[in-house]
Amino acid sequence: xxxxxxxxxxxxxxxxxxxxxxxxxxxxxxxxxxxxxxxxxxxxxxxxxxxxxxxxxxxxxxxxxxxxxxxxxxxxxxxxxxxxxxxxxxxxxxxxxxxxxxxxxxxxxxxxxxxxxxxxxxxxxxxxxxxxxxxxxxxxxxxxxxxxxxxxxxxxxx
Amino acid sequence: xxxxxxxxxxxxxxxxxxxxxxxxxxxxxxxxxxxxxxxxxxxxxxxxxxxxxxxxxxxxxxxxxxxxxxxxxxxxxxxxxxxxxxxxxxxxxxxxxxxxxxxxxxxxxxxxxxxxxxxxxxxxxxxxxxxxxxxxxxxxxxxxxxxx
Numbered sequence: 001x002x003x004x005x006x007x008x009x010x011x012x013x014x015x016x017x018x019x020x021x022x023x024x025x026x027x028x029x030x031x032x033x034x035x036x037x038x039x040x041x042x043x044x045x046x047x048x049x050x051x052x053x054x055x056x057x058x059x060x061x062x063x064x065x066x067x068x069x070x071x072x073x074x075x076x077x078x079x080x081x082x083x084x085x086x087x088x089x090x091x092x093x094x095x096x097x098x099x100x101x102x103x104x105x106x107x108x109x110x111x112x113x114x115x116x117x118x119x120x121x122x123x124x125x126x127x128x129x130x131x132x133x134x135x136x137x138x139x140x141x142x143x144x145x146x147x148x149x150x151x152x153x154x155x156x157x158x
Numbered sequence: 159x160x161x162x163x164x165x166x167x168x169x170x171x172x173x174x175x176x177x178x179x180x181x182x183x184x185x186x187x188x189x190x191x192x193x194x195x196x197x198x199x200x201x202x203x204x205x206x207x208x209x210x211x212x213x214x215x216x217x218x219x220x221x222x223x224x225x226x227x228x229x230x231x232x233x234x235x236x237x238x239x240x241x242x243x244x245x246x247x248x249x250x251x252x253x254x255x256x257x258x259x260x261x262x263x264x265x266x267x268x269x270x271x272x273x274x275x276x277x278x279x280x281x282x283x284x285x286x287x288x289x290x291x292x293x294x295x296x297x298x299x300x301x302x303x304x305x306x
Contacts, residue, residue: 057227
């Protein structure tokens with residue numbers, strides 16, 4: 001699958017997620033190696049009003065979404081993959097007034113499970129603010145309740 | 159730097175049994191709509207159903223990240239309320255297991271502090287919708303509690 005198809009699918013996938021629209025999350029880059037999303041800094045996602053630092057919950061949403069959508073980088077067809085578990089380790093707090101980027105990749109795909117890992121960073125990917133691992137369940141093509149969504153996300157490439 | 163006196167706010171909230179002011183201070187908690195209910199000696203947190211927190215449009219289901227954010231915030235408030243910490247605890251790590259889909263309805267959460275040391279606290283969080291015996295997610299988190 002070409003990188004432009006992956007990028008398009010990632011964008012369509014993201015646009016279907018209402019809460020991500022509320023947070024203003026956007027696709028920064030996507031190819032067969034992984035996906036990068038951007039969470040813009042905003043006063044509405046502050047967790048500590050004294051410092052202006054973003055709430056961990058917004059970072060968790062960014063990373064859950066990044067890991068979840070990174071499945072399109074590894075799967076030939078769109079599949080709904082619910083999160084089984086997610087773990088985030090915070091290296092240091094995010095700096096206020098700066099956007100946060102999330103990168104994720106699938107490092108193992110089995111018939112039932114997809115293992116993803118990634119990190120969140122601001123200026124420098126070498127200095128992540130958080131490391132993440134997430135495990136996702138493959139529902140199988142037969143169990144797809146969302147044929148309409150699948151069509152929307154795969155677009156003409158289906 | 160610390161312009162907010164969480165100690166006073168927590169005491170007032172407990173005395174009046176009104177947590178709105180405390181919750182209103184944190185923009186992210188306002189954004190997703192976290193509420194706090196006192197049931198006897200227990201504290202139960204509520205995340206009201208809202209279209210803005212939906213992730214999966216088909217079911218529809220609440221975004222997993224919002225469920226996690228709600229549970230993380232519940233744990234933070236729980237520590238503030240019960241552990242006599244005068245400032246916001248800082249998250250160290252957070253791990254969540256999703257057990258059932260979080261449907262488009264109210265979600266509740268309750269916390270259990272398994273260990274509070276001088277520097278670090280370990281908190282377990284359970285979230286449910288229909289009944290507490292059937293959680294939609296369980297999580298655990300470590301917080302740094304020794305000063306800002």
